[in-house]
Amino acid sequence: MARLLQDPPKLNPSEWYTANNMQRARTESQKSRSECMTAESWRLVDEIEKTTQKTQNDVNKKLEQRREEIKFWKQELDSKLEQIVHETETLLTLKNRLERALEGCKEPLVITQKCLLYRQRRVGIDLVHDEVEQELVKEAEVLQGIIALLGRTLEQTNEQIRCRGKEQNRTLISFVSPEDWIDFSNINVEKADKQRNNSLALKALIDGILSQTANDMRKQCEKVNTAFRNRVKEVKDAKHKLETLLAMVMDETASQEKNIAALKKAIADKEGPVKVAQTRLEARNHRPNVELCYDTVHSSLMSEVQEITKNIQRLKDALAQAQTELKGLSRRQLSLEEEIKVKENTLYIDDVLCMQMRESVCINNY
Numbered sequence: 001m002a003r004l005l006q007d008p009p010k011l012n013p014s015e016w017y018t019a020n021n022m023q024r025a026r027t028e029s030q031k032s033r034s035e036c037m038t039a040e041s042w043r044l045v046d047e048i049e050k051t052t053q054k055t056q057n058d059v060n061k062k063l064e065q066r067r068e069e070i071k072f073w074k075q076e077l078d079s080k081l082e083q084i085v086h087e088t089e090t091l092l093t094l095k096n097r098l099e100r101a102l103e104g105c106k107e108p109l110v111i112t113q114k115c116l117l118y119r120q121r122r123v124g125i126d127l128v129h130d131e132v133e134q135e136l137v138k139e140a141e142v143l144q145g146i147i148a149l150l151g152r153t154l155e156q157t158n159e160q161i162r163c164r165g166k167e168q169n170r171t172l173i174s175f176v177s178p179e180d181w182i183d184f185s186n187i188n189v190e191k192a193d194k195q196r197n198n199s200l201a202l203k204a205l206i207d208g209i210l211s212q213t214a215n216d217m218r219k220q221c222e223k224v225n226t227a228f229r230n231r232v233k234e235v236k237d238a239k240h241k242l243e244t245l246l247a248m249v250m251d252e253t254a255s256q257e258k259n260i261a262a263l264k265k266a267i268a269d270k271e272g273p274v275k276v277a278q279t280r281l282e283a284r285n286h287r288p289n290v291e292l293c294y295d296t297v298h299s300s301l302m303s304e305v306q307e308i309t310k311n312i313q314r315l316k317d318a319l320a321q322a323q324t325e326l327k328g329l330s331r332r333q334l335s336l337e338e339e340i341k342v343k344e345n346t347l348y349i350d351d352v353l354c355m356q357m358r359e360s361v362c363i364n365n366y
Helices: 014-119 131-169 178-282 296-358
Strands: none
Touching: 014 131, 014 178, 014 296, 131 178, 178 296
16 A cells, blocks of 8 residues: 555756746747737738728629619610610501501402493493593502502511510520620611611601602592593583484484375375376277367376376375485484493493592591
């Protein structure tokens, strides 16, 4: 037990001092390193704070610049978008004008075609390819050409409107460089300007087309109407002349009928004298013997019979000629009456059916 409880070895004083000095030295060294570390930490914190502040300032500055840049481009694009919206509304208005103009061409074309169809009902000599028909055919061609032109222009307008929709719906779907971003914005502005210029050009084109087509329609419509008025006047004049001729023929027919009646009466009136002369001549042929001579009485009776017979034949010839003339007058009357009916039919077609129908034609400025 005594061995186990032996005292630990003791150090000498120098070792004790040395150990204390080492503790002090280590402590001061540790303290010095700690102080250096603390100073370095404060310097690092200060440096990082300054760097962070500078970086934040730079970022804030760049963010502000970027904000201003985006604001600028947004204003530019908003302005262009507003212009595009306005131009799109203008295009829609133009589309509506074109549609109304196109619809407005249908009725005049139908009327023109009906006029051409009605005029096929003219008969006889009046079924002629006159100025009215020529102008109607031209009017149909003008209207068909205008309808085709308006249809093409309407399709062009619709295509322009469709392009607008595609451009407005297009978006950027991936990250790009700042240069690409600026280029993209510039491209959008340029496209907007191009679309606006296209719209302005299209608007000017449509305005011109609508104005010109309306003028062409009015001009041709007036040509047709003038031709109709002239033709109606011409047919009315011809009908009036035919009626005058018919009146003359009817007067002459009445006169000829009286002449025939007079000739028949004259022939009838000669039947008595010729019978008397023939009876006398026959009676004298029964004279006996030498009394049956060719005396002056016999000669006179023979002459009388021959003269009356000849005159009766002349009257009959005149009667036959008069009856022939009466038949000719009758045929002429029928011909004139038929021709007057032809003119009445033509006037009904042109003056009543066509011209009254054309009064409903209204050519507007769309």
